[in-house]
Amino acid sequence: MIWRVILGLFLLFMLGPIALVVVFSFGANALIGFPMGGFTLDWYGKLVADTGFHSAFWTSLSAAFSTAILATLTGMLAAIGLMKVTPGATRAVLAALALPVLLPPLVVAIAIVVLFVRGLGLGLGLPVVVLGHILVAQPFVILIVMARLARFDQATVDAARDLGATRLAAFRLVTLPQIASALVGAALVSAAISLDDFIIASFTIGGGNTISTFVWGKMRTTLDPSINAIATILLVLTVGLSALALKVSKYKGQV
Template sequence: MIWRLVIALFLLFMLGPILLVVLFSFGSNALIGFPMGGLTLDWYTKLAQDTGFHSAFWASFIVALATATLATITGTCAALALTKAAPKLVRSALAALSLPVLLPPLVVAIAIVVLFVRGLGLGLGLPVVILGHILVAQPFVILIVMARLARFDQATVDAARDLGATHWQAFRLVTLPQIASALIGAALVSAAISLDDFIIASFTIGGGNTISTFVWGKMRTTLDPSINAIATILLVLTVGLSALALRVSKYKG
């Protein structure tokens, strides 16, 4: 009984603020606080008319799409190569490839700026944001695709080759259709990670905004409930993408 209470309090502590954000995004008061006034969609309408939000939204969309596509391609290539490598090499390679997940995002962001901008002379901007997001998303792609390949029957590829398929035909006609759902799942997870990121984007974007840097900018000037509306949109997008990813890739545990 006491444990249930503890768990309930814990959940309230964890999820309460998020619920409040969603709730206030539909409240008519300009000040965030109770009583919240009547229900309204004003803050969403206001966002829809905000050109700053428009450009931030499209920047996030492009970055998420590019990250999902490119990280899935590079991650899948890495996973395919790793399944053919010696187990000892796989362990150390996985550790190295997963490093960006373990490092503090701040360190990753600084490293990206140092390498790409100071070192290679790329200007700050969306391409660098995308490179940073690929770095963070790729390990998840590798893990998801490797989990799928672990229960992949290599004999199907051999059989295709035996029946006259070239390496590429065997990949396209036999391997790819079998792992497609895992790749879609990995792409969705990558998109969610990209939408979610603030630190790397704020360090590398230079001018302009993604949704998360846009919110941060807004927070420093005004505190109006349209922020709650943005947060709610972000919440729906990332949770929705992740849920969809779990469903599509039939991820179990």
């Protein structure tokens, strides 16, 4: 019984603040807190009429879509290559690729600015944001695709080659259909990571806004339930994409 109480308190501590964010987004009171003053959708309507939110929303979607496509493509190629080398080399490469995930996001953001902006001369903007998001999302793509390739029957590819198929044709007709679900799942995870990022975007976006930087800007000037409405939209997008990725990639809690 005591463990159920502890588990309940733990879930309340972890999920309670998130639940309050969603609840307050529907409150009629202009101040975030109780009493809420009734139920309303006015704060969502306010966002619909806010051109600044429109711009930030479409910028975030563009970054997420670009990150998903590019991270999945390059991550798939890296995963296929890593499956052909020795286990020791694979572990070493994966450890190196995982560094952007393990390092503090602030360090990664500074490194991106130093490399792409100061070193390569690229201007701040959406392309640099996408490059930063790829850097963070790609290790997840590689692991997801490698997990699927580990269960892949290489004999089917060998059979296709024996029947006269070229390497490209064997990949397109045999390998790709069998790993397609993992690729879609990896793309959805990459999109969720991109949507959720704040630190890299705030350092590299330049004159525009993503959803996360837009919320930060609003919180510095005012604090009303429209911020909760934005957070709820972002929550639905990221959790929805992650849940869909798990379903599509048929992840069962083990590799």
